Amino acid sequence: MRRREIGAALLRIADTKGLQSASMREVAAEAGVSLRLVQYYFQSKNGLLLAGLAYLGEQLSARVERHIRALGTPPTPAGMVYGTLTAILPTDEESRRITRTYAAYYTLVLAEPDLATEHGTAYPDALERFLARQIEAAGAASPADSATIAAGLLALTNGLGSSVLGGQRDGEAALAVLRYHLDRLFGAVAGGGQ
Amino acid sequence: MRRREIGAALLRIADTKGLQSASMREVAAEAGVSLRLVQYYFQSKNGLLLAGLAYLGEQLSARVERHIRALGTPPTPAGMVYGTLTAILPTDEESRRITRTYAAYYTLVLAEPDLATEHGTAYPDALERFLARQIEAAGAASPADSATIAAGLLALTNGLGSSVLGGQRDGEAALAVLRYHLDRLFGAVAGGGQ
């Protein structure tokens, strides 16, 4: 319990003040515990950061699952693509927080590749394959093209998310761009989820 | 001259070890000058970081211009879109370096918004409008859709760039995905840039 509280404090700081100012003392203060306690549960700063990344991944997975479930059962393949991508896009406070923190971790791992070894590409790869399967099942593309389309859609969503966080457009505008492309792919019938 | 050398040293460190480890002492050592000198030319750390961002912008602009010019004169509108987006995509060492450093600045500005005030959205906004105009001129979309398509293409390119830096795919694979989408837009005739 204590461990998770501290992890939550880390994510809170990473979101508001950035990962680089999430020192062990700052995390301890935010969680209302002593510095020693942070050291106790996570042996080193790397341990703390790694655990935070794992917690963040859980939060994103839960959100995606929740979004897909909200589309009604059973969801169509096209609906699952809709639900997944719109869950990732930073449109409300929760998704903004998750996306922003992920961005912070992203550059941290870029500069310190030994932090997250293989854990890096596993998640997005799996997500991409999942999307490719749904696109194929929806009959929206040939098996040969579905992987390319899935990669494009995920990259598009991530890029749109970056532009939202950067203040270039708001969540609604980004959602409109995403919907435009999804509608062209699925033929504008696959109900706008959420 | 001296000022520019120091700025180059900053960008070199930002690329290899990340922006957060680009301390003034480290930059001074990399540039082969004293710490005092870095303070002299840029009054504060913010000044140094801001100047580095400006230099980086110059490098990207120069690269895009070079890529477009390499398409032959006069380039077609479709060719300019090709040239611009493939110049941004991290396919060689120079573009990898630029993209990686931009990513570092991106999260830094996200966490410290007062660093780059208005300089933030101006550049990508202009780029997006430029692309929209070219798409419209190429007759590839209605004026109403061209803005949406341009935003999508830029976001797609940025997202693909992130996946390349993250090691999820290499530059060639990302280029293939980008070409796939551009070919669908322009009708597969607009010669493969570069």
Next chain:
DNA sequence: GTTTTCATGATACGACTGTATCATCAAAAG
């Protein structure tokens, strides 16, 4: 009842950070 284990606190150490101060040297201005 004693011993071991888990959980927590207080504090110290050395390294690093950005910034500031004082001094020096060369060249240009007057």
Next chain:
DNA sequence: CTTTTGATGATACAGTCGTATCATGAAAAC
């Protein structure tokens, strides 16, 4: 020739960082 100005060096200061050490209390094991 003197004075001012631009460029450079050496060093100091106060703060923060991650980590380590020593100590204490409570609960569980035996």
